[in-house]
Amino acid sequence: MPPAHLYLLTLTLLCPGVLGENDRPIIGIITQEVSDDVFLQYGKTYIADSYVKFLESAGSRVVPIRLNLSEDEYFHLFHSINGVLLPGGAVNILSSSFARTAGIFYRLAIEAASSGIYFPVWGTCLGLQLLTVLTSEMDLLSSTSAENISLPLILTDEVSSSKMLGNAPLKLLQAVSQENITANFHHFGITPKAFLGNKKLSTFYRILSTNHDQNGVEFVSTIEARDYPIYAVQWHPEVNRFQWRSDLAFPHSANAIWISQYLANFFVNEARKNPNHFSNPKEEESSLIYNWPVTYTANISSYEQAYFFD
DSSP: OHHHHHHHHHHHOGGGGSSSOOOOOEEEEOOOOOOSSGGTTTTTTEEEEHHHHHHHHTEEEEEOOOOOOOOHHHHHHHHTSSSSOOOOOOTTTTSSHHHHHHHHHHHHHHHHTTTTTOOEEEEEEEHHHHHHHHSSSOOOOEEEEEEEEEEOOEEEEEGGOTTTTTTOOHHHHHHHHSSOOOOEEEEEOOOOOHHHHHHHHHHHEEEEEEEEOOTTEEEEEEEEEESSSSSEEETTHHHHHHHOOOTSSOOOOOHHHHHHHHHHHHHHHHHTTOOOSSSHHHHHHSSSSGGEEEEEEETTTOEEEEEEEE
């Protein structure tokens, strides 16, 4: 097993940008407890393949972050990868192992920033909800019924100065604010009133967009941290390109594909700013999601494929 400095030297020779921009980013996706009994035949935890493809499409590889590991194991993994994605799902945001694991990586990302280490975090749907809980230390969610509906975003004035959307082409911003290209599949969310009424949230994040649910209730749909590389959406950009159930509101127009690819590129480029790496090639190879088989699940779920663990 070569020492870490020799591994870094090898990477530098293979890709000269490694000491500047990381051209070989690896992003962790936190696995989630199976909430649908039909999945139990395959494993106790899973990652939908659409999240994996979302990151891979922008030039990242993926490491599954399995549940119920020790904090030391998570600490080691945190310092080996270049970012983390908290996927959508249907587990308890307070008591699940998913929530515990996400909390560990959230805190490590905040601590790393104080040392000048850039470690990006992305939350989708449940991931956004969980980030509001981790930041506010309160459950401020309320009923926002937006199940199986695609919507245009109601963009805020914060967009122009944001990292996530501030450099987006004007035509893309027009499309995302005028066309039904953001897919929503949630029953809970956070209202702007609750969000802005909580000082911890309002000072930590900026609201980039809102939406209204099927009952007219306004909810926060896109946020980014003011001083940290932490981003979240209540909607699902990954489904636009990688989920195909015809009875579900998965938008597949050219502009729907554009916003999905734009956000994947954005987040992976954020991960390129992180210098972490595995201690040696063997450890890296054994950690990648390629070591687990992908299972066809379109016949029993909305996901085309999924990875199962445990």
